[in-house]
Structures are given as C-alpha cells and as structure tokens.
Amino acid sequence: MELVAPAGSLAALKAALQAGADAVYLGLKNATNARNFAGLNFSETDIRSGVALARGLGRKVLFAINTFPQPGRTQEWRAAVDAAHDLGAHAVILADPGLLAYARDRYPHLRLHLSVQGSATHLDAIELMREQFNIQRVVLPRVLTLNEIAKLARQTTVEIEVFGFGSLCVMAEGRCLLSSFATGDSPNNKGVCSPAHAVRWTEQNGQLDARLNGILIDRYAPGEPAAYPTLCKGRFEVDGEFDHALEEPTSLNALSLLPQLAQMGVRAIKIEGRQRSPAYVAQVVATLRAAIDAAQAAPARYSVRPDWQASLARHAEGSQTTQGAFERPWK
Amino acid sequence: MNPVLTRLQAPLQRLAAHVPAPLLSLHFAAGLEIARRLKWLSPPPELDGRSFAINLRDLGLRHAFCCRQGQFRPHWPQAVDLELSASTADFLAMLRGQMDADTLFFQRRLQISGDTELGLIVKNWLDAAERPAWLDKLASCLPA
Numbered sequence: 001m002e003l004v005a006p007a008g009s010l011a012a013l014k015a016a017l018q019a020g021a022d023a024v025y026l027g028l029k030n031a032t033n034a035r036n037f038a039g040l041n042f043s044e045t046d047i048r049s050g051v052a053l054a055r056g057l058g059r060k061v062l063f064a065i066n067t068f069p070q071p072g073r074t075q076e077w078r079a080a081v082d083a084a085h086d087l088g089a090h091a092v093i094l095a096d097p098g099l100l101a102y103a104r105d106r107y108p109h110l111r112l113h114l115s116v117q118g119s120a121t122h123l124d125a126i127e128l129m130r131e132q133f134n135i136q137r138v139v140l141p142r143v144l145t146l147n148e149i150a151k152l153a154r155q156t157t158v159e160i161e162v163f164g165f166g167s168l169c170v171m172a173e174g175r176c177l178l179s180s181f182a183t184g185d186s187p188n189n190k191g192v193c194s195p196a197h198a199v200r201w202t203e204q205n206g207q208l209d210a211r212l213n214g215i216l217i218d219r220y221a222p223g224e225p226a227a228y229p230t231l232c233k234g235r236f237e238v239d240g241e242f243d244h245a246l247e248e249p250t251s252l253n254a255l256s257l258l259p260q261l262a263q264m265g266v267r268a269i270k271i272e273g274r275q276r277s278p279a280y281v282a283q284v285v286a287t288l289r290a291a292i293d294a295a296q297a298a299p300a301r302y303s304v305r306p307d308w309q310a311s312l313a314r315h316a317e318g319s320q321t322t323q324g325a326f327e328r329p330w331k
Numbered sequence: 332m333n334p335v336l337t338r339l340q341a342p343l344q345r346l347a348a349h350v351p352a353p354l355l356s357l358h359f360a361a362g363l364e365i366a367r368r369l370k371w372l373s374p375p376p377e378l379d380g381r382s383f384a385i386n387l388r389d390l391g392l393r394h395a396f397c398c399r400q401g402q403f404r405p406h407w408p409q410a411v412d413l414e415l416s417a418s419t420a421d422f423l424a425m426l427r428g429q430m431d432a433d434t435l436f437f438q439r440r441l442q443i444s445g446d447t448e449l450g451l452i453v454k455n456w457l458d459a460a461e462r463p464a465w466l467d468k469l470a471s472c473l474p475a
Contacts, residue, residue: 038448
C-alpha cells in the first residue's frame with residue numbers, strides 16, 4: 001500500500017519524503033484546490049524543486065485540482081492541469097467531469113485520480129468515470145464501511161485509495177454548500193470551508209468564542225479542546241438542546257484497520273491535512289509508515305502500538321479520534 | 332516546562348512587571364530585524380503595514396512589533412492587528428518547526444486574536460521557512 005501525504009509547502013513536502021511517504025499531494029496557490037488558504041500552497045519554483053526531489057528518491061508528486069471550475073473561469077482550472085503536466089506531476093487528482101475530459105484529451109498519458117470531492121461511492125459511479133475518462137485511481141469518500149470498500153475493490157479494476165488519518169467533516173464531499181450560507185464561500189467554488197477573513201476568535205476569562213462572518217458557531221469552555229471553525233462542527237440550540245447539531249470535531253484514525261485494508265486490495269492510504277505544518281506531516285507520516293510496514297510484513301501479528309496511537313491522538317481535531325464510517329455498527 | 336525556562340520564569344516575570352512595554356517591544360523588534368538582515372527571516376509582502384504582538388503567557392511578557400517596508404519595527408500602541416499567545420516552550424517548539432500550530436490550537440495552548448487571515452499568513456510563512464541548522468543545535472543544548 002502506498003502512503004500518500006499532504007504538503008502545503010516545500011518544507012512539508014521534504015518532511016513527508018524524509019518521513020517515508022511514497023507520494024505527496026499538493027496544490028497551486030489559487031482556487032483550483034480544496035485548501036485555498038492564505039499563504040499556503042506552492043509556487044511553480046517550489047513545485048519544480050519538490051518534483052525533482054521526489055523523483056530523485058523514486059517517490060511521486062500528485063497535483064490536487066479538486067475544486068469545480070466556476071462559470072466563465074474554466075481556463076484557470078485548465079491552466080492548472082497544464083501546469084501539473086508541464087511541472088512533471090505523476091498524476092492529477094480531479095473531481096469535475098469537464099476537467100477530467102480536458103485532461104484525458106489533452107494529456108492522454110497523464111494518470112487521472114478521481115478526487116474524494118468527486119464523491120464516487122458506488123461501483124456504477126467509479127466505472128462510469130473509468131469508461132469515460134480512464135481514471136486509474138479513486139479516492140473513496142469517508143462514508144463507506146469496510147465491507148463496502150472490500151466489495152468495491154473486488155468489483156473494479158480502478159485502484160482504491162482511502163483516508164487513514166485526518167480531520168473529518170460531514171462528508172458531503174463535492175456537494176457541500178453549508179459554509180456558503182454563512183460566508184458565501186464553499187469548498188467547491190473557493191476551495192475553502194471557512195475563509196479565514198470571515199473567522200474571528202475571542203477569548204475572555206478562558207471562554208473561547210468562534211464566529212464565522214459574525215455568526216457565533218461555537219463557545220468553548222476554559223480548557224475544552226477546540227476545532228476548526230466550520231458550521232458543520234458548530235454547536236447550536238436545536239429543539240431546546242444545545243449540542244453539535246451535525247457532527248463532533250474529530251479525526252479519522254484507521255491504524256487498527258491497516259491489515260484488513262491491505263488484504264482487501266486497497267492500494268493507497270491518504271493522510272488529510274495540507275493546511276497543517278511540516279511538524280504534523282513528519283510525525284503523522286512517520287507513524288503511518290511504521291504501521292503500514294508492520295501490517296505488510298506480518299499482518300497476522302500486527303497490533304497497534306500505543307506510541308502510534310498517542311502520536312496520532314496528539315494531532316487530532318477536537319483531541320479525539322474515530323474509525324468513522326469504516327466500522328459503523330448500525331450499517 | 333524546560334528547566335532553564337523554569338529557572339528564568341520568576342526573574343523574567345519581575346522584569347516584565349518593571350520594564351515599560353515600549354522597551355520590550357524595542358528589543359524584540361530589534362531581534363527580529365537582525366534575523367531579517369541575516370536573511371533568517373524574510374517577511375512576505377502581506378505583513379507590510381500590519382502590527383503584531385507575541386504574548387509569552389508563562390513569563391507575562393508581551394512583545395509588540397510591526398512590519399513596515401519589509402522591515403521589523405517596534406510598535407508602541409496597545410492595539411495590534413494580530414496577537415498570538417502561548418507558553419515560551421510552545422513558541423520555541425513552533426519556531427524550531429517541531430510543533431504544529433493547529434495541534435496547539437486544538438489543545439488550547441495557542442491563542443489567536445484579531446485578524447485570523449493575517450494569522451494564517453504568518454503561520455504558513457513560518458511553516459514554509461527553512462530552519463537554519465544552528466537553531467536545532469542551539470535547541471539541542473537546552474535540556475528537554
């Protein structure tokens with residue numbers, strides 16, 4: 001299984017490669033990727049250095065161009081595909097069918113990965129994308145159980161990539177407009193859930209208020225773990241009850257499932273977090289590298305080491321982790 | 332806390348209580364400016380004309396500075412565009428590139444107030460910066 005690491009900067013890319021990532025995914029400094037954050041992402045000069053470094057080590061660089069072209073601005077997204085090809089991408093991670101068609105026609109030898117934002121959760125969707133655009137890998141949305149992933153892996157020739165660690169959201173990937181109700185921006189059109197210019201944190205006597213475009217979306221008690229300021233993770237009063245109306249802030253952790261994922265033919269494990277620092281990348285990649293190596297060397301004897309769990313738990317959003325949909329008992 | 336910092340905590344707290352804020356600001360901005368001239372720090376253009384405060388909570392020291400025409404300068408007014416608060420050890424860990432700012436934030440060890448977008452620019456600028464080798468050597472001389 002390949003380990004696919006996030007990189008929001010050249011320093012993070014180097015940290016990922018040094019810690020043992022097989023591939024690194026990155027984005028340009030614009031709205032063509034779903035982490036369009038101020039000051040984040042790569043210049044073309046940095047990408048050239050990163051690609052040269054990765055190729056020298058026999059590793060891969062994947063370009064995330066996983067937002068949806070906006071009306072009248074298609075050329076920006078096409079230019080991103082052109083740049084990825086020209087800069088030596090091993091693959092592009094795309095979500096929009098129009099952009100997939102452009103990449104297929106223009107660069108027939110460029111590997112196409114269907115982004116998690118493409119939201120392909122069943123065989124028909126994956127096969128349609130393979131038939132139409134010759135996708136070679138699909139990144140599965142984080143809504144599927146292990147049994148469903150195993151079934152898909154048996155039924156399709158498209159490589160399967162799943163998330164192994166990172167912040168979770170409501171998983172309406174590629175279709176989420178929730179944040180746009182507060183800010184006008186959404187992941188699909190601007191590449192960002194909660195644009196930083198709309199976020200305000202106010203702390204008084206240890207109580208921390210999170211506001212999004214002036215709307216109070218959460219209030220943390222003194223010492224209570226905090227989360228990203230997104231509407232989906234906010235706490236609201238609904239039917240007289242004050243709680244997380246949609247979901248609790250948490251991070252996915254699939255450490256204990258690695259042998260099963262490998263056995264069912266999953267080809268790659270992805271780490272979320274291009275917005276995180278090189279320190280996060282280094283520590284999370286090193287942990288998953290050790291775990292994947294152990295799971296592949298002796299799957300029957302594999303067990304999750306406490307220090308691996310502690311390392312991942314330390315970086316978890318809301319300071320808690322879950323196996324998410326992988327093991328939904330009610331499904 | 333690092334034993335060296337523990338020993339320094341009480342004297343530095345006394346210092347903070349007696350030294351006027353502008354004097355602290357002057358020294359801190361001078362340090363940043365030296366680092367810039369030695370090319371250890373190269374502020375992005377988005378920082379120009381903006382003011383900042385670094386608040387070392389455990390030591391009670393607050394350093395305000397601003398960035399003007401690409402240079403670091405002391406900042407006298409209390410109000411700033413962005414204020415970051417954390418313990419000295421956590422700031423040092425971030426400076427050495429050994430701690431993720433989001434992780435600290437989730438754990439409520441890093442506090443941000445003011446312009447969040449500016450905070451993100453600062454965070455991503457520091458994350459992207461290559462650390463000089465001497466920084467790690469210096470850190471390794473300090474007891475854990």
